[in-house]
Amino acid sequence: MKIESAQLLSTERAYEGAYVSWFQGPGLAKSVAPGQFVMVHCSTEGTDPMFARAFSYHRLDGSRFALLYQVVGRGTEWLATRQRGTQVRMYGPLGKGFRLPDARSNLLLIGGGVGIAPMVDVAERGVAAGHQVVVMMGGRTDAHLLPASHWPREVEYVVTTEDGSAGAKGFVTQHLGKYQEWASKIYACGPNSMFASLANVLRGNGRRQRPEILMEENMPCGWGMCYGCGIFTKRNGVKLCCKDGPRFNLFDVF
Numbered sequence: 001m002k003i004e005s006a007q008l009l010s011t012e013r014a015y016e017g018a019y020v021s022w023f024q025g026p027g028l029a030k031s032v033a034p035g036q037f038v039m040v041h042c043s044t045e046g047t048d049p050m051f052a053r054a055f056s057y058h059r060l061d062g063s064r065f066a067l068l069y070q071v072v073g074r075g076t077e078w079l080a081t082r083q084r085g086t087q088v089r090m091y092g093p094l095g096k097g098f099r100l101p102d103a104r105s106n107l108l109l110i111g112g113g114v115g116i117a118p119m120v121d122v123a124e125r126g127v128a129a130g131h132q133v134v135v136m137m138g139g140r141t142d143a144h145l146l147p148a149s150h151w152p153r154e155v156e157y158v159v160t161t162e163d164g165s166a167g168a169k170g171f172v173t174q175h176l177g178k179y180q181e182w183a184s185k186i187y188a189c190g191p192n193s194m195f196a197s198l199a200n201v202l203r204g205n206g207r208r209q210r211p212e213i214l215m216e217e218n219m220p221c222g223w224g225m226c227y228g229c230g231i232f233t234k235r236n237g238v239k240l241c242c243k244d245g246p247r248f249n250l251f252d253v254f
């Protein structure tokens, strides 16, 4: 883990209420596994808000990295309104990321809302390693979807919306359809309600794919010091989301 001030290079709107910010931060961008996260101090003085905020690595490019985030409160609002050139204190990479298969495989990536953030990096790595990649994103409306231009050309991108304004209507987990059988490995990130529903859909046949999820519990410290991110697992008792996760096997938790 590196503690560093990263320089803000750019911030652009990704979709309704969500932004992509690129940073220069060699230590923070080094040796990042897909699905790992970084803790960002979203304040100039570093004291208010006191705790750093967790964000998945969205994309990596040499010594640069991008975060995709939804503005939901003070920290994300602060981040979205910084000027280019601002130095932002961060520490990372943290947590255990996804394990991609060695042999060529069919990867199904599922993102609910801003849970799509880590999947662009995962897709880029998957394509580079010769895997077939399908990404499914579920959003509230057409305006809440990451545009197709953000994905590598080799990726098949399928969207669903709760109001039916783009793609099939409903939750993404209701529309896995043919991709459920096609996939040899499934990766997901989103709210707990999505994981619960995914577990119901995949229970039985989907167990063979050993779906991996990234859990986004509130994380005050991000590296195992505060015990504020504990979750109950089915077989292994309480686990810390930041240190033991955020990657878990879906059926160990749901």
Ligand SMILES: Cc1cc2nc3c(=O)[nH]c(=O)nc-3n(C[C@H](O)[C@H](O)[C@H](O)COP(=O)(O)OP(=O)(O)OC[C@H]3O[C@@H](n4cnc5c(N)ncnc54)[C@H](O)[C@@H]3O)c2cc1C
Residues within 6 Å of the ligand: 037, 049, 053, 054, 055, 056, 057, 068, 069, 070, 071, 072, 073, 074, 075, 076, 077, 114, 117, 118, 215, 216, 217, 218, 219, 246
């Ligand atoms: C490992 C991990 C990776 C994450 N990756 C991303 C990411 O890539 N992009 C992104 O936009 N967000 C991500 N999050 C969630 C992000 O950390 C929170 O949205 C952020 O901390 C909110 O900060 P804030 O000061 O803007 O909001 P606050 O003022 O702290 O909170 C505003 C609202 O958001 C809720 N909230 C705060 N934290 C979380 C959380 N972890 N999960 C769900 N609701 C929360 C609060 O309960 C409150 O209702 C991630 C969280 C974790 C733990």
Ligand code: FES
Residues within 6 Å of the ligand: 218, 219, 220, 221, 222, 223, 224, 225, 226, 227, 228, 229, 230, 240, 241, 242, 243
């Ligand atoms: S966030 Fe502090 S122990 Fe996990």
